Amino acid sequence: MTTPGVPAVRAAGLHKSFGKVQAVRGLDLTVQQGEVVAFLGPNGAGKTTTIDMILGLSTPDAGEVSIFGHSPRGAISRGQVAAVMQTGGLLRDISARETVQLTAAMFDSARPVDEVLTRAGILDIADRRVEKCSGGQQQRLRFAMALVSDPGLLILDEPTTGMDVAGRRDFWSAIRDDASRGRTVIFATHYLEEADAYADRIVLVRQGTVVADGTAAQIKNLASGRTVRASLPAGDRALLAGLPPADHVEFDGGRVTVRTSDSDSVVRFLLTKTGAHDLEVVANNLEEAFVTLTADEAGTATTPTDSSTPTDPTAPTYTSAPTAMEGERA
Amino acid sequence: MSQSTAMQDRKPSAGGVNKTFLWIEIKRMLRNRRTIVFTVLMPAIFFFIFGLSNKDQQLPNGHSYGQYILISLTVYAAMTAATGAGSQVAVERAQGWSRQLRLTPLLPGAYIAIKAAAALTLSLVAVIAQFVIGAIAGVTMDAQTWLTAGLVAWLGSLVFAALGLFVGYLMPSQNVMQILGPALAILAMLGGLFMPIEIMGDTFGTIAKFTPAYGIGQLARSPITGEFDVLWILNVLVWLAIFVGGAAMAFRRDTSRV
Numbered sequence: 401m402t403t404p405g406v407p408a409v410r411a412a413g414l415h416k417s418f419g420k421v422q423a424v425r426g427l428d429l430t431v432q433q434g435e436v437v438a439f440l441g442p443n444g445a446g447k448t449t450t451i452d453m454i455l456g457l458s459t460p461d462a463g464e465v466s467i468f469g470h471s472p473r474g475a476i477s478r479g480q481v482a483a484v485m486q487t488g489g490l491l492r493d494i495s496a497r498e499t500v501q502l503t504a505a506m507f508d509s510a511r512p513v514d515e516v517l518t519r520a521g522i523l524d525i526a527d528r529r530v531e532k533c534s535g536g537q538q539q540r541l542r543f544a545m546a547l548v549s550d551p552g553l554l555i556l557d558e559p560t561t562g563m564d565v566a567g568r569r570d571f572w573s574a575i576r577d578d579a580s581r582g583r584t585v586i587f588a589t590h591y592l593e594e595a596d597a598y599a600d601r602i603v604l605v606r607q608g609t610v611v612a613d614g615t616a617a618q619i620k621n622l623a624s625g626r627t628v629r630a631s632l633p634a635g636d637r638a639l640l641a642g643l644p645p646a647d648h649v650e651f652d653g654g655r656v657t658v659r660t661s662d663s664d665s666v667v668r669f670l671l672t673k674t675g676a677h678d679l680e681v682v683a684n685n686l687e688e689a690f691v692t693l694t695a696d697e698a699g700t701a702t703t704p705t706d707s708s709t710p711t712d713p714t715a716p717t718y719t720s721a722p723t724a725m726e727g728e729r730a
Numbered sequence: 731m732s733q734s735t736a737m738q739d740r741k742p743s744a745g746g747v748n749k750t751f752l753w754i755e756i757k758r759m760l761r762n763r764r765t766i767v768f769t770v771l772m773p774a775i776f777f778f779i780f781g782l783s784n785k786d787q788q789l790p791n792g793h794s795y796g797q798y799i800l801i802s803l804t805v806y807a808a809m810t811a812a813t814g815a816g817s818q819v820a821v822e823r824a825q826g827w828s829r830q831l832r833l834t835p836l837l838p839g840a841y842i843a844i845k846a847a848a849a850l851t852l853s854l855v856a857v858i859a860q861f862v863i864g865a866i867a868g869v870t871m872d873a874q875t876w877l878t879a880g881l882v883a884w885l886g887s888l889v890f891a892a893l894g895l896f897v898g899y900l901m902p903s904q905n906v907m908q909i910l911g912p913a914l915a916i917l918a919m920l921g922g923l924f925m926p927i928e929i930m931g932d933t934f935g936t937i938a939k940f941t942p943a944y945g946i947g948q949l950a951r952s953p954i955t956g957e958f959d960v961l962w963i964l965n966v967l968v969w970l971a972i973f974v975g976g977a978a979m980a981f982r983r984d985t986s987r988v
Contacts, residue, residue: 481833488825488827488829488830490827491758494758505750506831506834
């Protein structure tokens with residue numbers, strides 16, 4: 401058994417650059433045993449880079465990773481962690497069963513081959529060559545391989561990319577069955593609905609750092625802020641510097657748009673401190689808000705970022721200014 | 731928590747070298763039609779082209795040409811088989827399999843050992859196939875000669891398994907054998923496997939001595955020529971060191987870069 405209380409994953413201050421591109425910049429993540437965590441963010445947010453570092457497939461430029469208190473390599477040697485990667489990792493010229501047999505041969509104790517094939521839902525196609533398997537079947541084969549060592553931690557990197565709706569549903573039902581037995585699961589995804597449906601906790605990443613961390617409900621509350629619009633005399637624009645820095649302000653002719661998680665304060669401020677009139681308050685829809693939370697910087701010079709791990713894991717943290725790029729992302 | 735996440739290290743015994751792994755590797759090679767073409771068919775065709783028509787002739791130094799060319803082509807078959815087996819790492823890298831293996835306790839040394847064992851299995855098939863073809867075609871040698879020549883050709887193929895690994899780790903190509911195939915034919919020619927070194931002329935005769943197929947060929951033919959030179963062993967060892975060193979370097983470069 402793994403030591404109780406030791407986090408399944410502890411990553412602190414991870415940095416990784418590729419040339420001039422900073423893929424991960426100061427990422428912290430602690431996952432407790434038994435959690436099912438979605439690592440949610442748009443493409444290019446640094447999810448795969450982070451996962452590679454957690455698994456020891458690449459070395460961070462700075463920062464540290466431990467899995468159940470061990471180095472990544474140490475945890476792999478103990479069979480404590482397994483991963484389902486997005487693509488590759490399969491030999492095309494052998495059957496699904498042979499692939500699992502081969503994987504099992506690399507561990508000193510492994511689950512029976514037929515058992516993992518059954519749990520991954522591919523026993524019926526076990527003798528099919530890998531090259532003849534569909535994308536969804538190959539993905540479930542990767543899942544079967546990951547189950548071979550009965551790892552305490554399972555990491556999935558965008559596991560349903562390219563699957564059709566039915567394949568995606570089958571895949572997640574297999575994962576969910578498995579997680580209900582107490583396995584810690586971390587999955588990267590850029591599908592909001594997947595994170596919402598299957599994770600206990602969502603870690604939102606943008607530009608290589610954690611921008612929000614909480615339960616699905618908390619993230620939804622957080623993300624579903626409101627938009628306040630008003631007509632504003634041009635001379636009053638400077639006064640808006642008095643708004644909290646987390647609020648995002650845009651001007652369009654004589655109208656101002658403020659995206660905020662606290663619309664009451666914004667309305668009060670606009671009505672009492674400025675000459676704003678014709679106010680409208682609109683709730684963002686979830687999708688739009690998620691995009692706002694994870695959008696890339698749009699020419700904003702600085703982003704106040706405090707990516708420290710939340711001290712109270714039950715409270716959502718929201719540590720960065722949302723910026724507007726909905727139009728490009730929607 | 732997970733039912734059997736033991737605290738102790740779960741490295742497989744012998745670092746992962748085991749029968750299942752080796753057996754699947756061998757099955758993969760035998761299923762590959764291209765492998766069979768390179769290891770059995772091509773050397774056989776060469777034997778019929780170069781060897782059969784004048785197998786009963788004698789070389790200037792009095793040796794049977796049939797024996798000479800059969801042993802030479804057996805060395806060629808074994809080296810092609812071993813190189814092909816080793817170079818499969820290029821395909822495995824391209825398919826992301828090498829990366830997948832890094833998520834298992836398998837030790838890199840064990841992987842290489844399996845690859846070497848698989849290469850030796852394939853080159854053994856090549857040696858036996860070639861000898862059977864030669865025997866059917868009417869080449870006769872005493873038991874001692876069959877055995878010694880066969881063993882040298884077989885074990886010498888390890889040098890080329892290392893070459894295959896080296897190139898396999900260097901090149902991203904799925905079709906690494908399309909480059910290695912012709913390269914091996916040139917090395918075989920320069921090393922005196924397609925025609926006797928004695929008839930190659932001074933310049934090529936000298937170059938031959940420094941090429942990787944030369945030492946193994948000379949040693950394998952030693953039972954029929956009755957000659958021996960310690961420089962042949964040196965040739966084999968130096969090339970083995972070069973290819974193993976190159977493979978190790980390319981392997982390290984491959985695993986550190988992600």
